[in-house]
Amino acid sequence: MSLFRKSNLVCLKCKKCIEVTDSKIAKLQYRLAKANDFIPIRESLEIYGICRECR
Numbered sequence: 345m346s347l348f349r350k351s352n353l354v355c356l357k358c359k360k361c362i363e364v365t366d367s368k369i370a371k372l373q374y375r376l377a378k379a380n381d382f383i384p385i386r387e388s389l390e391i392y393g394i395c396r397e398c399r
């Protein structure tokens with residue numbers, strides 16, 4: 345399930361977007377979709393905050 349791979353860390357100050365991957369999150373997303381008899385087409389996970397440079 346390569347669909348479930350990318351999560352983004354988005355900085356609210358400089359709008360930088362850091363792409364991160366975690367196979368555990370991917371598996372969880374797949375399981376949640378499957379458990380609800382849902383066919384996933386597209387997925388996104390965004391975490392908003394402040395990056396290292398902006399602190």
Ligand SMILES: [Zn+2]
Binds near residue numbers: 355356358359395
């Ligand atoms: Zn920033």
